[in-house]
Amino acid sequence: xxxxxxxxxxxxxxxxxxxxxxxxxxxxxxxxxxxxxxxxxxxxxxxxxxxxxxxxxxxxxxxxxxxxxxxxxxxxxxxxxxxxxxxxxxxxxxxxxxxxxxxxxxxxxxxxxxxxxxxxx
Amino acid sequence: xxxxxxxxxxxxxxxxxxxxxxxxxxxxxxxxxxxxxxxxxxxxxxxxxxxxxxxxxxxxxxxxxxxxxxxxxxxxxxxxxxxxxxxxxxxxxxxxxxxxxxxxxxxxxxxxxxxxxxxxxxxxxxxxxxxxxxxxxxxxxxxxxxxxxxx
Numbered sequence: 001x002x003x004x005x006x007x008x009x010x011x012x013x014x015x016x017x018x019x020x021x022x023x024x025x026x027x028x029x030x031x032x033x034x035x036x037x038x039x040x041x042x043x044x045x046x047x048x049x050x051x052x053x054x055x056x057x058x059x060x061x062x063x064x065x066x067x068x069x070x071x072x073x074x075x076x077x078x079x080x081x082x083x084x085x086x087x088x089x090x091x092x093x094x095x096x097x098x099x100x101x102x103x104x105x106x107x108x109x110x111x112x113x114x115x116x117x118x119x120x121x
Numbered sequence: 122x123x124x125x126x127x128x129x130x131x132x133x134x135x136x137x138x139x140x141x142x143x144x145x146x147x148x149x150x151x152x153x154x155x156x157x158x159x160x161x162x163x164x165x166x167x168x169x170x171x172x173x174x175x176x177x178x179x180x181x182x183x184x185x186x187x188x189x190x191x192x193x194x195x196x197x198x199x200x201x202x203x204x205x206x207x208x209x210x211x212x213x214x215x216x217x218x219x220x221x222x223x224x225x226x227x228x229x230x231x232x233x234x235x236x237x238x239x240x241x242x243x244x245x246x247x248x249x250x251x252x253x254x255x256x257x258x259x260x261x262x263x264x265x266x267x268x269x270x271x272x
Contacts (some may be wrong), residue, residue: 032142061146063174064241068234071227078228092167099244100237101224 006030006037010044013053015116021051023112027058030066038069039076047080051119055112057088067100074105087115136195138177140185140210145177148195148208155197156204160267168245169204169265175238176208176261184210184259194260202267209260214253219243 007027012020022045030038045052054070056062077084087109089097094108109115136151138144152173156166177193185191194209219239226232243249248264 063145063171063178064237065178065235067237071224071234075228075230075234090167092164092171096171096241099241100222104224105228 006034007058008037008041010041013112013116016120018120019049019051021053021116021119022049023053023055025055025058027060029061030059030069031061031063032065032069034066034069038066038073042073042076045082050082052077052082052084053112053115054084054086054106055088056086056093059088059093062093067096067102071102074102078105083119085109085115085118087112132199134197134199137192138181138195139189140181140187140191140193141189142178142181142187144193145174145181148177148193148206149174151195152197152204152206155199156265159199159204161204161265165265169206169263172242172245172249172263173206173208175242176206176263179215179238179261180208180210180212183215184212186212203264205262205264207260207262209258211258213255214259215239215251 005028009025009027011023011025013023014020024041074084084106086106088111089108097103097108107118109118134151134155136148138147149170153166153170156169161169173195177195180193181187185193191211194207196207196209198205198207219242220236222237222240223232227234242261242263246263247266247269248262250262251259252262253259
């Protein structure tokens with residue numbers, strides 16, 4: 001048995017006026033085996049991109065090692081002056097993200113529309 | 122189901138997992154099934170799943186050093202009001218207490234991004250203890266209550 005892989009799709013969406021927003025849509029598991037998928041995909045985002053959405057709505061399993069990779073991505077984004085909004089987490093993982101303090105650096109939204117709107121507000 | 126249990130007659134389920142990441146999901150799924158049969162809410166089942174997964178990962182990585190010839194034991198004991206899960210490995214057990222993650226220090230790279238497993242376990246279950254008993258090994262003991270007095 002092998003750990004289930006992480007799928008990440010990168011898309012651009014338009015939300016109101018201004019530059020498009022880059023969305024990273026995660027699916028499957030996010031664990032210690034997901035470093036290339038999470039950080040590698042992030043590294044493919046041009047530094048000129050300043051608005052990033054994280055979509056966790058198709059994630060089936062997330063553990064503390066996976067959360068650590070999300071934090072590492074947020075560190076890199078912070079260094080590049082990028083803003084991250086997040087949506088699609090289950091109520092349980094919204095609680096976990098809040099417990100570890102991630103919500104100080106990214107807001108958790110109910111859906112993509114609300115997360116996009118947060119960039120405008 | 123809990124009506125059939127007394128403290129003197131606890132039902133138990135035992136698993137032996139290889140120390141290979143990914144197999145913690147077997148323990149997670151088993152714990153979730155038992156908790157559901159006992160009548161725990163979905164929120165508490167999700168809490169338990171994360172706590173059990175993190176305890177198994179700690180046992181595989183730190184206790185058994187990912188040596189696949191060593192097993193991680195998982196013992197679920199069903200009581201009338203409680204579900205106890207013990208996760209056993211061959212290591213010496215954690216040193217010290219679970220530190221609360223400091224997200225500011227992590228974001229400034231003054232603290233490892235990883236290392237949140239024990240904190241999550243302690244935050245998500247009603248009781249937890251870390252027992253070190255070398256050379257036999259060590260275990261994490263977690264308990265959730267059907268009707269906690271405080272949470």
